[in-house]
Amino acid sequence: MTKTNNNSIPDKSNIQGMILRGFTHPYSCHLIFQFNDKPGAKNFIKSIFPYIQSAESWGDAKPDIMLNIGLTYSGIKATSDLSETYLEYFPNSFIEGPTSAGSQGSLNDWGVSDPSGWAFGNDTDEQHVDCIVHTYAMTDETRALIVSIVSDAAKANGLTEFLPIDNGTKRLEEYALMPRNFIHFAYLDGIDQPDLTWNDPADPNDTGDLRNFLIGYPLSDSGPGPTGDNPAGDFAKDGCYNAFRMLYQDVKVFDEFLIANAPKAPKEIQQTPEYAQEWIAAKLNGRWRNGSPLELSPNAPDVATSHATDFGYKGDTTGMKCPFAAHTRVGNPRDEVLNSSEPSPVPRLIRRGMAYGAPPTLKSYDGERGLIGLFLCGSIATQFELLYSWMNTTNFASTFTSQQGQDGLIANRDTPGADRSFNIPTADGSITIDSLPHFVITRGTAYCLLPSISTLKSIAG
Amino acid sequence: MANPLTLYVPIKQDAVSQAAAQLAYQNFVKSVTSGLDESGIVHYARVALIPNASGQGTYAILLITTFDGPMNPYLGFFWKNPGTQQAFAGIAAIALTPPNPPVKDLTGFENFINKNNLSKSASPGKPGDLYEAYTKTVKEITSTAKELVLPKQSV
Ligand code: HEM
Numbered sequence: 049m050t051k052t053n054n055n056s057i058p059d060k061s062n063i064q065g066m067i068l069r070g071f072t073h074p075y076s077c078h079l080i081f082q083f084n085d086k087p088g089a090k091n092f093i094k095s096i097f098p099y100i101q102s103a104e105s106w107g108d109a110k111p112d113i114m115l116n117i118g119l120t121y122s123g124i125k126a127t128s129d130l131s132e133t134y135l136e137y138f139p140n141s142f143i144e145g146p147t148s149a150g151s152q153g154s155l156n157d158w159g160v161s162d163p164s165g166w167a168f169g170n171d172t173d174e175q176h177v178d179c180i181v182h183t184y185a186m187t188d189e190t191r192a193l194i195v196s197i198v199s200d201a202a203k204a205n206g207l208t209e210f211l212p213i214d215n216g217t218k219r220l221e222e223y224a225l226m227p228r229n230f231i232h233f234a235y236l237d238g239i240d241q242p243d244l245t246w247n248d249p250a251d252p253n254d255t256g257d258l259r260n261f262l263i264g265y266p267l268s269d270s271g272p273g274p275t276g277d278n279p280a281g282d283f284a285k286d287g288c289y290n291a292f293r294m295l296y297q298d299v300k301v302f303d304e305f306l307i308a309n310a311p312k313a314p315k316e317i318q319q320t321p322e323y324a325q326e327w328i329a330a331k332l333n334g335r336w337r338n339g340s341p342l343e344l345s346p347n348a349p350d351v352a353t354s355h356a357t358d359f360g361y362k363g364d365t366t367g368m369k370c371p372f373a374a375h376t377r378v379g380n381p382r383d384e385v386l387n388s389s390e391p392s393p394v395p396r397l398i399r400r401g402m403a404y405g406a407p408p409t410l411k412s413y414d415g416e417r418g419l420i421g422l423f424l425c426g427s428i429a430t431q432f433e434l435l436y437s438w439m440n441t442t443n444f445a446s447t448f449t450s451q452q453g454q455d456g457l458i459a460n461r462d463t464p465g466a467d468r469s470f471n472i473p474t475a476d477g478s479i480t481i482d483s484l485p486h487f488v489i490t491r492g493t494a495y496c497l498l499p500s501i502s503t504l505k506s507i508a509g
Numbered sequence: 510m511a512n513p514l515t516l517y518v519p520i521k522q523d524a525v526s527q528a529a530a531q532l533a534y535q536n537f538v539k540s541v542t543s544g545l546d547e548s549g550i551v552h553y554a555r556v557a558l559i560p561n562a563s564g565q566g567t568y569a570i571l572l573i574t575t576f577d578g579p580m581n582p583y584l585g586f587f588w589k590n591p592g593t594q595q596a597f598a599g600i601a602a603i604a605l606t607p608p609n610p611p612v613k614d615l616t617g618f619e620n621f622i623n624k625n626n627l628s629k630s631a632s633p634g635k636p637g638d639l640y641e642a643y644t645k646t647v648k649e650i651t652s653t654a655k656e657l658v659l660p661k662q663s664v
Contacts, residue, residue, distance in 0.1 A: 443578060464631070
């Protein structure tokens with residue numbers, strides 16, 4: 049295998065910005081498209097190319113408007129000059145896409161999340177996605193400006209746009225009034241991200257080594273792919289995959305669940321019904337809603353630990369502090385001993401998601417809301433889908449009494465054979481919740497490559 | 510949930526490839542046992558040589574396994590294990606249609622396995638083609654088996 053340039057430092061001006069840093073612009077809108085023909089697709093990329101933000105530092109001049117672009121496999125096929133032979137060099141999971149039987153083995157979009165009901169991204173001709181444009185802005189006015197620049201260019205070039213909100217009438221927009229980094233269900237998010245580093249020499253044991261995410265600098269013969277000195281490797285170099293998921297969050301079901309199960313909490317937690325509900329919410333997630341990890345703050349949230357990331361689970365082999373199936377303990381089991389089939393160290397994901405839709409009002413839960421999930425990785429199968437499969441079936445460590453259990457927050461409860469029960473160990477014995485409901489429903493998915501700026505330039509011509 | 514893999518690979522007819530197929534068949538269990546044991550997710554794995562219609566020589570190699578959970582996230586494990594890598598790379602090397610991309614790294618391996626897999630796993634809206642008499646995982650079965658065996662041994 050070719051390992052050329054494994055140690056040559058990537059050029060930040062060639063990498064799309066969101067890969068290396070989370071944008072803090074308060075407004076973002078994610079426009080989802082299908083191309084009509086090759087000239088239109090190329091001209092579209094050309095029209096919006098000037099607004100692409102690279103990973104270079106912008107210093108004091110924070111751009112008011114900017115964007116990043118993702119292309120699915122069909123989008124690459126439609127815009128690139130790669131021959132069939134080299135198109136096949138992309139990894140199978142990316143080629144086949146999220147509705148393939150292979151990917152569904154991990155995503156498990158059964159029942160309420162069935163791809164036939166998605167607003168975009170299933171494998172029919174009408175629904176397949178070619179391109180997603182992630183736009184960011186500092187104000188509501190400039191948000192409207194960048195969105196119209198992109199949508200006008202799309203119209204002029206014959207693209208079809210998916211409007212996934214309110215029966216095909218609205219775009220997927222970040223809810224800008226949400227307190228910074230909070231998501232629906234009222235949790236603080238975006239706390240623990242891989243510490244992206246460029247080790248010299250490369251360090252195969254550092255899951256934050258950028259080479260795990262950026263294509264073209266493989267740490268081993270495990271990728272990321274496409275690898276090697278060939279047209280596909282050149283096209284993908286300095287790119288990164290983005291598993292894009294629109295995930296509806298059922299806040300009504302979640303709130304009712306907390307209220308119904310709070311009385312099961314131990315006596316000392318029952319100071320107020322609200323505190324008992326917070327306790328259940330923390331046990332489902334592994335962090336209190338303010339962000340404090342249960343491992344460091346087992347009894348109450350604490351501002352001092354709300355952004356803490358330096359902890360492990362080795363001292364909690366009974367799950368007394370943090371249940372084994374808590375969302376963050378499944379998403380990153382840290383130092384826990386895993387089954388021998390699992391990779392070590394645990395792979396990481398760069399999460400760049402945000403909330404869409406207004407929270408419910410005191411009067412009504414009506415309305416569409418959830419998470420715009422951007423999960424960045426160098427390998428869709430061995431990073432994103434692996435962790436997703438753990439959430440749907442907790443068979444990755446022998447700590448789980450049920451190997452068919454599920455994560456507390458996001459798993460698909462209709463997964464065949466799934467054990468929907470949730471176990472909260474306490475000093476007075478285990479509290480068992482018999483059947484977790486669907487808190488999260490999939491509305492659409494697309495697997496994109498966030499290509500390098502030079503690749504996008506070559507498409508733009 | 511268990512899933513099937515039915516890897517069907519027509520092979521070259523030259524004498525060297527035919528001999529390699531025989532060798533792969535004879536060594537299969539020996540070369541994959543430690544990797545499959547360690548994985549703890551494979552129920553059964555078997556290989557068969559499909560004869561040419563003439564009765565002379567081998568037309569294709571057929572490798573059939575049933576395993577717990579999804580396949581693609583775990584191909585990295587089987588690629589890293591020398592025994593299983595050797596078994597699969599050996600089949601790829603004598604394939605009638607040379608694998609594209611070549612099976613030299615995990616991406617090549619993932620693509621080769623998926624392209625030549627005749628089985629369909631059940632997925633939302635699409636029926637699969639695997640019958641299951643039980644839903645227990647290999648881990649669950651082997652841990653129960655140990656519990657059953659241990660008391661007998663201590664008698
Ligand atoms: C609507 C759906 C989701 C909600 C409400 C949600 C919520 C959360 C929250 C509140 C955190 C803790 C904050 C932090 O550690 O940064 C978190 C962390 C995390 N989530 Fe999610 N999440 C969702 C979907 C997903 C999905 C689909 C995945 C990927 C398979 C995922 C993977 C992770 C990972 C890896 C972490 C970090 C764990 C750690 O490093 O400790 N999440 N999530």
